[in-house]
Amino acid sequence: MLLLVDGSFYLYRAYHAFPLLTNNLGEPTGAIYGVINMLNSLFKQYSTSSIAIIFDAYGQNFRHKIFHDYKLNRTRMSKDLSCQIDPLYKIIQSMGLPLLVVKGVESDDVIGTLAHQAMCNNINVLISTGDKDMAQLVSPKIHLFNSTMNMRLGPKEVQKKFGVLPELIIDYIALVGDKSDNIPGVPGIGKKTAKILLQQFGGLKFLYQNLHKLNHFNLCRNKNLATKLDNYREKAFLSYQLATIRTNVMLDITYDQLIVKEPDYNQLIKLFKHYEFKRWILQLQSAQFPYNKAALSSNKIIGKTS
Incomplete structure (x- = not known):
């Protein structure tokens, strides 16, 4: 199974759902903590060695060329959130997880392209997101999972939810x-x-x-x-x-290259110390951190499959 995580959805969800946390240097940490916490919860429920976390790139994309007012109603990202993005990327990469940020398109298009590639090769895909637009990608081989509602959507569930296939x-x-x-x-x-x-x-x-x-x-x-x-x-x-989500974006990587690597535990401990995630440091040191390569070494799905 290929697990594709809508990192941008996770980021905004974490920022608004978790309290405004800071370390002793006054650096905001709530969104970082929230995203990693949500990822760990996801990995407890679904386990696979094929994963990617996909985020939107900064700046405009091809849709703004089609329609100048696209997302014009969105408020500008706050500094409290934007300053947490790079540290979050470093933690995710130190966890050994493939991370993708592609300029000129949205994370939806990258997810759509990878999901389509896998589906065409008879691989099951699970997309973790809360974005309703992603429902257009659903098929017998591609399902959505909304972690905040613990809801999995296949074709029947999409039809029931929206009234259309x-x-x-x-x-x-x-x-x-x-x-x-x-x-x-x-x-x-x-x-x-x-x-x-x-x-x-x-x-x-x-x-x-x-x-x-x-x-x-x-x-x-x-x-x-x-x-x-x-x-x-x-x-x-x-x-x-x-x-319309694009499913033919030119990428530098293919779905079958999205393989979990061995985490850099020393770097993780260093980052967790800086941002004062003490519980995770103890878990790493005792090999009890919710995420580890061994837990994701099998393509067997753990948890609910319906």
């Missing part, structure tokens, strides 16, 4: 939009209407090819639905582009 998640976002990424969607089209439209027509392209048929279906009370969709056609297809 994984292959229609992009179309769904194109209609309803995504406020977190400032993807516009079609104004006035809510989740319920989007589900009905997609269930009836099977996709955005087919929906727009059959707008003239909307009045023949008792889809909703909005008699001006066809006109609204037509007026916002451009925004709908723009949103489709923005919501």
